[in-house]
Amino acid sequence: MSKKDDSVAAWRALLLAHAGAVRAIERDLVLAGTIPLSWYDVLLELNAAPDRRLRMQELGEAAVLSRTRVSRIVDELVVAGLVRREANPDDRRSAYAVITADGRRELRRVAPVYLDAVRARFVDNLPAKDVPAVRRAFEALLVASEPDEQRRA
């Protein structure tokens, strides 16, 4: 009943609901025969980035993937022809991942499936009046966790 209980209950509900929604969405995507969620996320971030490219590390942050995992997924996407790597002339240690024309085509093709899934498994089940608060709350959470990322360095 206390504020504390309410908070911990919110945390537990978040964990359960997140897991359920992600699983349901992934299942929808598999049934629809599209690319996996991780590919989709990476393509989405690349497509939205300036020049449709991101350094590996930036890509990892944007798509919530570890540096290692980004390397591996970009490998797969390169093999599939949806992304290519490109050297960074300004700093030759780093590498760009760039979405290809095929990648953009694929993204357009699967976007409706993905959006439908997110809508059906998340948005539509959220009380409409709570959506702004949810967005606000998690964006605040994001901002709060950024400084921590810095602190690691």
Add this chain to the structure above:
Amino acid sequence: MSKKDDSVAAWRALLLAHAGAVRAIERDLVLAGTIPLSWYDVLLELNAAPDRRLRMQELGEAAVLSRTRVSRIVDELVVAGLVRREANPDDRRSAYAVITADGRRELRRVAPVYLDAVRARFVDNLPAKDVPAVRRAFEALLVASEPDEQRRA
């Protein structure tokens, strides 16, 4: 700017914030030298259950783990002496997992660390006025996803 955009933005913020918070909490636990989060979740659910026991399948649902994974984690917990398996006289196909006295002791020992981490990484960074909406929203989401679980059967 539309409601739709707001919803998708909420989804993306949720994914990023969830990943950030979970990672931060796991890091906190590692630094504090406690048991892993998955063990903690299992012990917590068992401790809260009637008779401090749950069938494997129920435990999986409560702790957001696949049936397979529950088997494996309970194996580990049994080896560590924190949980024991017990036959179900009413249905000998199923098995109970029961938290032991040592398990409860361990749970009490690490609970403060866990609660501090959840508070520091989640609760304290959430705008206080949004907490009720967040709790309400995710509990609604949970309820909405239950029927789907049934449908699978």
Add this chain to the structure above:
DNA sequence: GAAGATTGACTATTCAATCTTA
């Protein structure tokens, strides 16, 4: 034959070591 659970084989993900350039 189906439900509950476990096991073995496979895939996904992480951790630590490595390589290259700054």
Add this chain to the structure above:
DNA sequence: TAAGATTGAATAGTCAATCTTC
């Protein structure tokens, strides 16, 4: 020496086959 990225070895997690009981 540190930053950016990748790779090999190890761990965690999943999927399909199996075993037991209903």
